[in-house]
Amino acid sequence: MDQRARWVGGNSISLLENGEEFFPRVFDAIRQAKREVIVETFILFEDKVGMALHAAMRAAAQRGVKVDVLVDGFGSPDLSREYIEELSSAGVKMRVFDPGKRILGQRLNVFRRMHRKIVVIDGELAFVGGINYSADHLLDFGPKAKQDYSVELRGPIVAQIHQFVLRAIALGDKGPRWFRRRLKQAPPVARESVGQVEAMFVTRDNRRHTNDIERQYLAAIRAARRRIVIANAYFFPGYRLIKELRRAARRGVDVRLILQGEPDMPIVKTAASMLYHHLLHSGVRIFEYCDRPLHAKIALIDDDWTTVGSSNLDPLSLSLNLEANVIARDKAFNQLLWQRMDTLMRESCKVIGEDDLASEWSGWRLVRSFFIFHFLRWYPSWLGWLPRQVPRLTLAEATDLAEKREQREKAGENGATQTTEAA
Structure with a gap:
């Protein structure tokens, strides 16, 4: 342990x-x-x-x-x-x-x-x-x-x-x-x-393994050369993960996020959508799954890296809950997961574009982005103050x-x- x-x-x-x-x-x-x-x-x-x-x-x-x-x-x-x-x-x-x-x-x-x-x-x-x-x-x-x-x-x-x-x-x-x-x-x-x-x-626990799952995500994203596909139910990760996703997209990696379009809790979609401007402007592609609530916690990177587990990419899972994921390196399993995710994106998802965000007042977007940026940067430390x-x-x-x-x-x-x- x-x-x-x-x-x-x-x-x-x-x-x-x-x-x-x-x-x-x-x-x-x-x-x-x-x-x-x-x-x-x-x-x-x-x-x-x-x-x-x-x-x-x-x-x-x-x-x-x-x-x-x-x-x-x-x-x-x-x-x-x-x-x-x-x-x-x-x-x-x-x-x-x-x-x-x-x-x-x-x-x-x-x-x-x-x-x-x-x-x-x-x-x-x-x-x-x-x-x-x-x-x-x-x-x-x-x-x-x-x-x-x-x-x-x-x-x-x-x-x-x-x-x-x-x-x-x-x-x-x-x-x-x-x-x-x-x-x-x-x-x-x-x-x-x-x-x-x-x-x-x-x-992930609250003693010796406080950020092990996040560290594995970060290492794989930094090493990505071709594609990153993340399907996650509750998406509001820390500053470092957002930064690495944007960097990956800017260096030409095909970065795709599959998030909730029909959430079990409305606040889930609201929280994730606050990050859309940052991600889209960097070239990250966002897909909202609309058939029913998405509860997945999976990802695939390049041709052989995959993870499946219990950890969401939100403050609870990354900084508080006890979680467990399996990470695999295998081309056949990676390809199988890619086929499932590709089908999901083509048949059951809405692609989010700039037009979907254009109705927001740019001044409010700027103010909101400032506070989101600093919250994402510091919330792991703040949550660490809890007993x-x-x-x-x-x-x-x-x-x-x-x-x-x-x-x-x-x-x-x-x-x-x-x-x-x-x-």
Whole structure:
């Protein structure tokens, strides 16, 4: 957990688009698990997707598989007592990432969230991406169904991911002795080569890895020679990343951004659009995805670099949340992702041009640009002033989340979670 990310060869990687591809693969992998299932997610709702995950985990635990689940207390606050009790009684250990003290039953520290989406099966198979366990990741959810991506991984990189999630569990259990015992008992990991993909597992936390994901983006953008395509749901990055994108476009790189045109929250589009003038004037091309809310956190650069994960390019993900991305170097996977993004841009996106921005008063644009420039330049430092608490994980024994749900119901706030930011 404290080591710097490094490239590991000999892996295989598969792209999973939307819940239709992701959920069946994850649930099938859990059903076939022999020793261990570890799941980390920001959002787990008690809808048809959450119930399918519940059934798969419960069945695995009942046949003797060790099952650990970590959810974020802010993103997943409304699980019922019955949901948690049935998992606990089958032997599933459910933990809640919920830093900060509550005042009058309300959690005030909502900014440092466990935003990762990771699954590890038997130390041999891993899933990393941006898809939560909720029905709004399925097309039949309707116009608000999210467009999103994850990857399925096999090979030596899974060993790194596996050790990472084990350390996260051990940290939550606050027991160095238990931690050493758990690592010794950890199932063997797949270290043999299973493919040609070089991969790197990169995380962001509030202690030693505060900007690792951003640094990887910056290094790849600086090295770009032909093309950069970034599809990101919540786009309001820091000054350095904006500067490097503009520099890349000016030296002739084809820089394209795919952003939300039909956002799940209007402020998302408003924030991103404040940057359009800076980007367009430098030659960056902007595409707004208009079919439904875009939830992607992916990028491809030149012919072989790609990343898929949980990290948005906004203040929360880059400076506050706990995030995890996989970066791959592989021409075949890069080409596949390019084909998917090219189809998205041609068939489902509106191209933003100068005419779309001409209605704004130039004087106001100048004033606004001045403040945006300085905010983007300094916000990582400002956010760093917030308390950097040690992550605390609470074992959910049918109390934590269920009690919060009952409090909400009594207060007449039933269903409020459906409007939680599903970042």
